[in-house]
Amino acid sequence: MTLRLIPLVFVCALSFGCGQERSATDQSVTENGPSPIMELTARNFEWTVDNDNESSSNFKVAIKQSGRYRIEIFGSNQNGYVSWLEDYVDNTDDRSYNITGDVIFDSNGYARKDGAPLAAGLHKMKLHSTGEGSIDSLKFSLMFEQQPTKTILTQSMGEGTNWELVWSDEFDKGQLPDTTKWSYNVGNWGWGNKEPQYYTADRVENSRIENGNLIIEAHKNDLDQPWTSARLTTQSKVSFKYGKIEFRAKVPVGRGTWAAGWLLGDSYVDELSWPYCGEIDVLECVGYEIDDSTGHGVNHATCHTRAYYFKQGNQIGSEVELDSMNTKFHTYAVEWYPDVIYGLIDGERYYTYDKNANDLEWPFNTPQNIILNLAVGGGWGGAKGIDDSYVNHQFVLDYVRVYSLK
DSSP states (O other), rough: OOOOOOOEEEEEEOOOOOOOOSSSSSEETTTTTTTOOOEEEEEOOEEEOSSEEEEEEEEEEEEEOEEEEEEEEEEEEEEEEEEEEOTTTTTTOOOOEESSSOOEETSSSEEEEEEEEEEEEEEEEEEEEEEEEEEEEEEEEEEEEEESEEEEEOOBSOOOOOOOEEEEEEEOOSOOOOOOTOOOOBOOOOOOOTTOOOSEEEEEEEEEEEEEEEEEEEEEETTEEEEEEEEOOOOOTTTEEEEEEEEEEOOSSSSSSSEEEEEETTTTGGGGGTTOOOOEEEEEEEEEGEEETTTTTEEEEEOOOSSGGGGTTTEEEEEEEOOTTSOOOEEEEEEEOEEEEEEEETEEEEEEEOOOTTTTTOOTTTEEEEEEEEEETTTTTTTTTTTTTEEEEEEEEEEEEEEEOO
């Protein structure tokens, strides 16, 4: 391994070259936006060899604004050099927060990861490297500021039996998703799961309205990325507390796909805030569990909390088998009460998560936003590899609806 002792200069600067990557999730940084330039002083970037094939270096970065960041890494790749950047190395949860996924240099010694979430404050980070190569510098640029959600809808969950519609998108107008309801998450930082796809915004190839449906489409070898896709969220537009949230959808087949319709706590700012913020997975399907020919497969419903989540291996969830998942619309729903959460498929309950004693087990008394996304690969979706015979995949949604109980 070739190592160098290098003084690094970190720069947090405006980024104006992201027109095709504009996000409605976090306000795009423009010349008119509040975006102070921040330069951090150079530091001695001292490598330590952790074992025979890995080295690392710790450093600190002061982030002035919460938001989504572009991380650029400059160096050289001599022989299979791979790096990744860890945030919050001093966290008390005994976790590794990977905010770049695997970083591999191009032939010019350059790599870029977009959309990494960083909260305002002092971050202790660690750069990990394996193989032969070197790193000359890192650059952090603010892409999008974190924006508060404008509207919070708290649903009545009374003793009645009638569900009353309070919010929906029927996907029957326009060509692109309705920006009064949906925002975009943008980037390729791995999304906490080492996912390789780049999520785009305002791009019909990846998200569009077609024949009364929302189409989220992943494309292989697109925009100089292994995959592109889309991730839509109601964050910054509207969030929900309690109610029945329902998706009517068809999911893709193909080993490597990972389709999801889910809820994420509005308090999420960066990886340290998860899973304290809470997560409710309503529709979650991985392609290797779905038969390519028949579409027979499995849907998973899960609640993630600080007490119970998948990185500890103790998440509380249920699964149900379905037929024709790729050709037949099924309804995936959750009934979220102040003291219990139920998961439903086609109107039938199959999952229960009861309120427990403390906030680590029950963070579901605060608003959550809705997310729709199609990943390709990653820790779970890619656990059995990615079928290279596919060049695109479609996740089709007929509607998203939110009800209160009257």
